[in-house]
Amino acid sequence: MTALQRIVEALLFLSPEPVSTAELAEACESTEAEIDRAIDALEPTLDGRGVVLRQVAGGWTLAAHPDAEAAARRLLAKPRTPPLTQAQAETLAIVAYLQPVSRPEIARIRGVSSESAVQTLTERGLIEESGRSRFGAVIHRTTPLFERLFGLAGLDALPDPARFDPSPEDERELRERLLKAGEQRAE
């Protein structure tokens, strides 16, 4: 297996979404023709393995072999619900109340980068990416699983935070107030 094939395989493995030939070429600093050849060579080496190469609308992607479905269901098709850490609860609350919300916004409100909380919440299926903002930042929203795990009939059923509000007299919009408080915390 050539170095390029190895890197292409690694990129397809890591990417949660299909990757186009052009994107692969850019990431690998090679040409699309070289990527095409690498993929052609990669495909037969996956034959009979647990992971299969698929070409879908957006490009190339790896998927688990269908033979593993029953075992995957036994292992993974149950929600994991360990207690939320404070960082996770805050991040989830920001996404729930402000959605859609971008990752930089979450960081500004919390006053600290929240990468690991976002990643864990995504892996547990409580939040998901829902495209990109005008400025190219990933934006997030909650999932149906989130509503189910919190016993919410819908997002309208989120409790009013007024009961926990330290300055209820402030009448600005919640997003604006959270961003302002975050900036003051970060100072």
Next chain:
Amino acid sequence: MTALQRIVEALLFLSPEPVSTAELAEACESTEAEIDRAIDALEPTLDGRGVVLRQVAGGWTLAAHPDAEAAARRLLAKPRTPPLTQAQAETLAIVAYLQPVSRPEIARIRGVSSESAVQTLTERGLIEESGRSRFGAVIHRTTPLFERLFGLAGLDALPDPARFDPSPEDERELRERLLKAGEQRAE
């Protein structure tokens, strides 16, 4: 590749977290001994590929080959995680070896309040609060993410800390220099 090897590979591909041998055995409806053999057989087939098998955080997981790191960071727009400062590394070492450990104990050993290091490590998901000590101080422990990111099969994979003690010669020198105070006073 046997059907079991294929399914194990597929499960490791799908699972967002390391999977223990016992969990794999349950999902595959096989014995742990069979899983062990399947893993042993799987490992060499990944040789030279873009994906590697790692034993971390009490289980097995797949990771992208380090050769693909630069291209992957370009593709996923994922910046390199910032390095640990010395204060953070020391704090993490104390938590890793002495957990569960309270903040005053960390401060006692480091000789300086370690608030901001504790906070940053918590933010990065490497340590977490695990309740309170008898005296009401918050106590901390490391997370599975710590073991995963540091490539540790488990906490017992940490080397004996006595290994880091200074050599008898260094210790003697330190003692002698401290004792010079006593000798000089005779003058």
Next chain:
Amino acid sequence: MRAAELDLDLDVFAGPFDLLMTVVLREEIALAEVELGEIVLAYLEHVEEQGDLDLEAATEFLVLIASLLELKSRLLLPAPEEERLELAPQEAAEELLARMLEYRRYRGAAEHLHRLFVDGRRYLYRSAPLPPELRRVALDAAKPSYQPDRLASAIGDLLRVPPAPDTTHIRPTVSLERRLTVLRELLSRRARLDFDEAFGTEDRLTQAVTLFALLEMHKRGEATWNQKQTFGPIEITTPTTSSASRPVSSGSGASGGDSADSR
């Protein structure tokens, strides 16, 4: 020797032990020549500049450096011939050594973790949601497990802004120069002072720095003090008021200042 002359790059030290070990291990410097007070202040200022200082941290540091100070004070103060109740210098050194060695162990462990980290971050893991069919099953199996109020209270936490930290109590009190001036002024007006009477109402940091200042004055022959028993009152005198040959005595209380008073 002042802290500046030691040429210490305070940025490279992760904590006081790190700093102290370096100072103690510097070949060319005898402990007696090092201005510990200078180092304390330089260190505290440095920590404060980094925005990391709270009073607790300052106290921690002082408690720590006290062990080293104890050693050093034995250089500066004449040794009493008779029995001493406190730790022998050797014991004090052993105690400090034990703490330094404990710290050294975790500093070594930290280096090891750092290497693991550098190696580990080259491996990237897949972080992808489950495929849709598995997600559907997970959704069907999901039961309410979390309290919605947890989210509302997290929003409350995020709306809360901590009060600006009050640092007025830190800086003005820890100037060694200032404590020296205060002591000199008091001693120019009165030949003897009771430490508790003069400084008992000050905060701990000020008291500690005042003690450093006293050590400094003793070294320069400007003042001395007398403490008859452990934790007893500390009486500060200027050399002119005490019998010059025995500036300090912990055992024989009738000499020095007391006898001068009774004359």
